Amino acid sequence: MIDVQSVLSRYAPDPEEKNNIERLVHNLESRIRSITARDGIDAEPVLVGSVAKHTNLKNADIDIFIVFSRKYRTTEMEKLGLKIGHEVLPEGVERYAEHPYVSGAIEGRKIDLVPCFRIDKGSGIVSSVDRTPLHTEYVLSHLDREGQDQVRLLKLFMKAIGVYGSEVRTRGFSGYVCELLIINKKNFQEVLRFFSESKGRIIIPSDSDLAKKYNAPFILQDPTDASRNAGAAVSMENLSRMKLESRLYLLEPSENFFTPKMEPAPALARNNGTALRIIRLPRPDLVDDIIFSQGERLRKIVVEHLQERGFHVMDSDLYVGETVDVLVEAEIGILPAFVRHYGPPVDSENSVDFVRKWGSRSFRGPYVHEDRVCADIHQEMRGIDESILSILERSNIGKNLQAVKPLAKVIDPLATGEAFKVIGKYYSRNIVS
Amino acid sequence: MIDVQSVLSRYAPDPEEKNNIERLVHNLESRIRSITARDGIDAEPVLVGSVAKHTNLKNADIDIFIVFSRKYRTTEMEKLGLKIGHEVLPEGVERYAEHPYVSGAIEGRKIDLVPCFRIDKGSGIVSSVDRTPLHTEYVLSHLDREGQDQVRLLKLFMKAIGVYGSEVRTRGFSGYVCELLIINKKNFQEVLRFFSESKGRIIIPSDSDLAKKYNAPFILQDPTDASRNAGAAVSMENLSRMKLESRLYLLEPSENFFTPKMEPAPALARNNGTALRIIRLPRPDLVDDIIFSQGERLRKIVVEHLQERGFHVMDSDLYVGETVDVLVEAEIGILPAFVRHYGPPVDSENSVDFVRKWGSRSFRGPYVHEDRVCADIHQEMRGIDESILSILERSNIGKNLQAVKPLAKVIDPLATGEAFKVIGKYYSRNIVS
Numbered sequence: 001m002i003d004v005q006s007v008l009s010r011y012a013p014d015p016e017e018k019n020n021i022e023r024l025v026h027n028l029e030s031r032i033r034s035i036t037a038r039d040g041i042d043a044e045p046v047l048v049g050s051v052a053k054h055t056n057l058k059n060a061d062i063d064i065f066i067v068f069s070r071k072y073r074t075t076e077m078e079k080l081g082l083k084i085g086h087e088v089l090p091e092g093v094e095r096y097a098e099h100p101y102v103s104g105a106i107e108g109r110k111i112d113l114v115p116c117f118r119i120d121k122g123s124g125i126v127s128s129v130d131r132t133p134l135h136t137e138y139v140l141s142h143l144d145r146e147g148q149d150q151v152r153l154l155k156l157f158m159k160a161i162g163v164y165g166s167e168v169r170t171r172g173f174s175g176y177v178c179e180l181l182i183i184n185k186k187n188f189q190e191v192l193r194f195f196s197e198s199k200g201r202i203i204i205p206s207d208s209d210l211a212k213k214y215n216a217p218f219i220l221q222d223p224t225d226a227s228r229n230a231g232a233a234v235s236m237e238n239l240s241r242m243k244l245e246s247r248l249y250l251l252e253p254s255e256n257f258f259t260p261k262m263e264p265a266p267a268l269a270r271n272n273g274t275a276l277r278i279i280r281l282p283r284p285d286l287v288d289d290i291i292f293s294q295g296e297r298l299r300k301i302v303v304e305h306l307q308e309r310g311f312h313v314m315d316s317d318l319y320v321g322e323t324v325d326v327l328v329e330a331e332i333g334i335l336p337a338f339v340r341h342y343g344p345p346v347d348s349e350n351s352v353d354f355v356r357k358w359g360s361r362s363f364r365g366p367y368v369h370e371d372r373v374c375a376d377i378h379q380e381m382r383g384i385d386e387s388i389l390s391i392l393e394r395s396n397i398g399k400n401l402q403a404v405k406p407l408a409k410v411i412d413p414l415a416t417g418e419a420f421k422v423i424g425k426y427y428s429r430n431i432v433s
Numbered sequence: 434m435i436d437v438q439s440v441l442s443r444y445a446p447d448p449e450e451k452n453n454i455e456r457l458v459h460n461l462e463s464r465i466r467s468i469t470a471r472d473g474i475d476a477e478p479v480l481v482g483s484v485a486k487h488t489n490l491k492n493a494d495i496d497i498f499i500v501f502s503r504k505y506r507t508t509e510m511e512k513l514g515l516k517i518g519h520e521v522l523p524e525g526v527e528r529y530a531e532h533p534y535v536s537g538a539i540e541g542r543k544i545d546l547v548p549c550f551r552i553d554k555g556s557g558i559v560s561s562v563d564r565t566p567l568h569t570e571y572v573l574s575h576l577d578r579e580g581q582d583q584v585r586l587l588k589l590f591m592k593a594i595g596v597y598g599s600e601v602r603t604r605g606f607s608g609y610v611c612e613l614l615i616i617n618k619k620n621f622q623e624v625l626r627f628f629s630e631s632k633g634r635i636i637i638p639s640d641s642d643l644a645k646k647y648n649a650p651f652i653l654q655d656p657t658d659a660s661r662n663a664g665a666a667v668s669m670e671n672l673s674r675m676k677l678e679s680r681l682y683l684l685e686p687s688e689n690f691f692t693p694k695m696e697p698a699p700a701l702a703r704n705n706g707t708a709l710r711i712i713r714l715p716r717p718d719l720v721d722d723i724i725f726s727q728g729e730r731l732r733k734i735v736v737e738h739l740q741e742r743g744f745h746v747m748d749s750d751l752y753v754g755e756t757v758d759v760l761v762e763a764e765i766g767i768l769p770a771f772v773r774h775y776g777p778p779v780d781s782e783n784s785v786d787f788v789r790k791w792g793s794r795s796f797r798g799p800y801v802h803e804d805r806v807c808a809d810i811h812q813e814m815r816g817i818d819e820s821i822l823s824i825l826e827r828s829n830i831g832k833n834l835q836a837v838k839p840l841a842k843v844i845d846p847l848a849t850g851e852a853f854k855v856i857g858k859y860y861s862r863n864i865v866s
Contacts, residue, residue, distance in 0.1 A: 273767055273770050337706050366863070371669055
């Protein structure tokens with residue numbers, strides 16, 4: 001059996017950290033209140049995120065929303081929000097989620113000051129940011145101290161197996177989903193039992209109408225808004241991983257399942273007789289979610305087109321650090337000198353035109369294969385590097401990556417002999433057990 | 434337009450050849466009759482084949498059946514048949530079709546003396562050899578001299594485009610099918626028009642019951658036996674070729690369409706960045722049909738297994754000469770060092786066993802891909818040569834080739850720098866136009 005208390009003592013905040021956070025939050029809220037009072041702004045600070053809900057792990061960020069009255073127009077609210085943010089965090093930088101906000105640090109702890117509008121339950125469609133304070137309220141009123149620790153265990157487990165986080169980077173389970181799961185299933189053990197016994201898609205509650213509305217693999221109805229799937233971000237793969245790892249843990253619990261997953265270390269390429277390439281773009285200065293979704297789009301476009309051209313892509317990966325790196329591993333680095341070009345069925349009138357067109361220009365044929373006329377024609381572009389560059393040139397890879405496309409490099413990591421983080425990530429795709 | 438008479442004068446027998454054949458046939462029949470009279474054998478010679486039907490091209494074989502009374506048992510008939518054959522053709526050798534027979538040559542012309550049983554129309558199931566005399570009779574009574582020349586043109590056309598002959602080697606149109614087509618459609622031009630306008634499978638007559646019984650692409654009901662498809666040998670590919678070439682000829686007639694196709698000349702391999710291999714077996718001393726069907730089986734087995742192992746076979750061919758040569762061209766000559774091994778869906782109980790089995794033995798993983806658990810495992814056998822040899826070792830490639838399997842060689846024609854007929858055949862797979 002696992003010593004749950006020892007796991008918690010390692011990864012949950014101790015009393016000293018809790019006191020520090022409380023003091024910090026109190027100071028930040030006071031600063032904000034004094035500014036709004038001074039400038040006559042109708043807004044108030046609300047602590048949100050895991051700290052507010054007492055489900056935070058060690059070194060959690062502090063997220064404070066600056067909740068504005070609905071009397072402000074959006075642009076005005078955003079402008080005032082940034083002004084307050086910069087005054088409270090003079091070293092902070094601007095970031096952009098649904099509204100712009102200021103992000104900084106105090107005593108080494110990350111602080112986000114995020115402006116939003118005040119809403120009440122059932123007040124119609126609002127942004128997910130604006131909805132956050134309702135989540136805080138719901139969780140605070142449904143989780144006791146024991147439940148808070150169970151959430152922490154579940155988060156640790158999900159982090160260790162790589163399915164924690166609803167960002168595009170991960171497409172996994174958010175902190176709020178962890179909280180709802182514990183509220184629903186009572187404790188960590190029962191949540192794992194539930195996943196380990198589930199087949200196919202998961203719907204909570206099982207009779208939720210959302211199941212008809214969405215075909216997401218994981219549906220968890222938001223108790224603060226019955227029309228919203230709180231688990232919309234969860235990919236099929238992460239749901240599958242969660243089911244399998246839950247089963248493995250219940251069969252043989254181990255502290256491995258709570259050991260935070262490390263960032264991949266840079267790794268050297270292995271010579272597997274394949275064509276391994278890294279497509280590297282400079283990273284535009286934008287929030288992760290935007291970069292990741294464009295990076296994913298780039299990855300898919302490259303894979304799909306290389307596949308069509310006959311390189312037989314085996315696998316691919318994406319790593320975003322200081323650069324956007326897409327890795328592809330293909331069976332073939334140089335295509336054959338010819339390719340079979342299928343013409344129309346012989347029964348079609350066009351088959352004669354095909355014969356005339358390719359009669360003298362083909363490498364072999366035209367000939368009849370089954371019921372179609374074909375010709376083997378010269379392969380125009382044979383190398384994987386030039387193919388990747390031509391794919392980049394012809395494709396729209398998303399607004400922001402598109403702009404840095406001319407700076408794209410295709411790297412053969414075996415030729416450079418250099419270690420890459422995307423390779424480290426690619427090779428470490430393992431199940432925890 | 435084509436000068437039909439000039440084509441015929443080049444490829445049909447001239448009066449001198451016709452006289453020679455007549456004399457030869459008369460002599461052979463007399464010899465057979467004198468032997469049967471001397472030995473009291475109830476049998477008589479019947480000239481069959483294209484010579485009997487006056488549809489022969491230059492240098493045609495002479496086929497004489499020795500038609501036995503049904504009072505003989507099969508073994509007795511075959512023994513007597515061979516005895517007569519050897520006496521008439523002392524230099525002849527024994528061959529085996531449905532019954533054994535003697536094959537020899539006189540004045541450089543090939544002669545086959547084939548024993549068979551006498552049958553009458555509608556006398557029930559008999560061998561196709563025994564049915565041959567009925568075909569001769571039917572064609573003789575339905576084709577006039579002009580029709581005979583039209584058959585000769587059709588045969589020449591089919592030879593030139595490579596679809597003439599019902600043997601396994603060709604899987605095309607037999608001489609008898611050519612005759613029936615001219616009888617049905619009146620002349621060469623109309624036969625081509627018919628093929629050029631046909632879509633999908635061909636059924637003659639169009640209301641034939643055989644269409645329900647067989648799903649062959651080409652059905653031509655035998656007028657001497659309504660239950661038999663005279664065109665059963667015709668492959669989809671040869672039917673397609675016949676349709677397309679008919680259309681090309683009618684659009685632009687040319688003497689190319691009557692120029693006999695040459696045996697492929699040996700050719701050197703081209704370096705296409707592919708893996709080209711020839712699997713060579715000694716040729717067992719058996720009739721073509723048996724060797725070809727076992728050679729085809731070998732070709733299919735090798736292609737299918739290489740495909741399964743991931744070599745991506747592009748095309749293949751078979752050439753039977755003094756050896757049985759199977760050619761394969763594949764995209765890959767050496768497989769990657771690893772292969773993705775798909776385990777069960779994570780929802781299956783076995784997914785845990787899969788993780789345990791491959792946990793420490795895999796190259797990468799086990800990991801979750803979509804809804805399945807996978808592991809990248811080491812590829813055991815990477816080279817195409819060793820893979821071909823292991824495929825040969827594990828497969829049954831037909832009774833007679835099986836026996837010579839230990840003598841199989843895998844040749845890389847680029848490495849030997851030698852020219853091969855199978856390569857000549859492979860590269861010359863062209864439509865006539």
